[in-house]
Amino acid sequence: MGAPDDSDCSLAKAVELVGERWTFFVLNEALLGASRFSEFRSRLGIASDVLAARLSKLVDSGLLTRQEYREPGQRPRDCYRLTDSGRRLSVVLCALQQWGDEHFPDIASNVAYRTADGRAVSVRFVDDEGVVTPVDEVCSERS
Amino acid sequence: MGAPDDSDCSLAKAVELVGERWTFFVLNEALLGASRFSEFRSRLGIASDVLAARLSKLVDSGLLTRQEYREPGQRPRDCYRLTDSGRRLSVVLCALQQWGDEHFPDIASNVAYRTADGRAVSVRFVDDEGVVTPVDEVCSERS
Numbered sequence: 001m002g003a004p005d006d007s008d009c010s011l012a013k014a015v016e017l018v019g020e021r022w023t024f025f026v027l028n029e030a031l032l033g034a035s036r037f038s039e040f041r042s043r044l045g046i047a048s049d050v051l052a053a054r055l056s057k058l059v060d061s062g063l064l065t066r067q068e069y070r071e072p073g074q075r076p077r078d079c080y081r082l083t084d085s086g087r088r089l090s091v092v093l094c095a096l097q098q099w100g101d102e103h104f105p106d107i108a109s110n111v112a113y114r115t116a117d118g119r120a121v122s123v124r125f126v127d128d129e130g131v132v133t134p135v136d137e138v139c140s141e142r143s
Numbered sequence: 144m145g146a147p148d149d150s151d152c153s154l155a156k157a158v159e160l161v162g163e164r165w166t167f168f169v170l171n172e173a174l175l176g177a178s179r180f181s182e183f184r185s186r187l188g189i190a191s192d193v194l195a196a197r198l199s200k201l202v203d204s205g206l207l208t209r210q211e212y213r214e215p216g217q218r219p220r221d222c223y224r225l226t227d228s229g230r231r232l233s234v235v236l237c238a239l240q241q242w243g244d245e246h247f248p249d250i251a252s253n254v255a256y257r258t259a260d261g262r263a264v265s266v267r268f269v270d271d272e273g274v275v276t277p278v279d280e281v282c283s284e285r286s
């Protein structure tokens with residue numbers, strides 16, 4: 001499959017890295033605290049080979065780190081933690097969920113995004129002075 | 144391929160609809176003003192059958208409308224316009240591009256998001272009072 005003509009732009013690079021359904025779900029579970037292979041597998045119901053491929057790609061791309069841990073009497077296993085860059089994808093995941101909430105009003109979201117002191121946050125366009133700008137007042141243009 | 148255990152949540156539904164690389168690029172071009180099949184095809188360098196399938200899915204899902212137009216001496220052709228719901232995906236696309244800008248600092252973005260009077264906007268977490276909240280102060284939890 002080819003790439004769009006702007007394949008060297010940052011949107012295209014981001015989509016190449018994370019624009020795949022299982023990758024979104026793996027990152028979402030990592031944000032929710034999953035770190036072990038078995039946690040990802042059981043929470044997502046994903047085939048082991050698919051999960052292993054997605055985790056390896058995310059490690060190679062600098063979104064997750066892989067560390068070894070060992071429980072008493074067990075063989076060493078790997079666990080996966082978000083890097084700072086991986087954690088910043090929470091903005092993308094929250095924006096997608098928010099859009100899903102609007103587009104499918106009968107379907108609940110299952111993740112809440114909050115400040116450390118428990119207040120709800122959402123994802124919005126803001127202008128250069130930090131003022132929220134309604135989405136229908138935003139235009140995009142090729143720069 | 145299976146679906147995650149939370150396959151009835153709004154994130155999963157959103158990912159099923161738009162979490163595919165060509166779909167992101169098609170929506171991005173629609174936001175930038177593309178409306179004709181030939182415009183999408185030439186801007187993206189996408190195979191016609193892939194483009195037709197993506198456009199039809201986006202029409203069926205209520206993100207694009209399909210309308211007929213006819214130029215003098217030509218056969219009727221279809222053009223595609225974003226619905227309000229499709230247009231609201233600009234938040235997701237801007238968030239993805241922004242993340243790409245941070246993760247790939249040497250690569251330029253090719254789309255600028257602006258207010259109607261030309262001021263730059265970005266995508267941020269904001270709290271319930273409209274105050275910008277840094278991404279590293281936001282937690283997600285299953286609700």
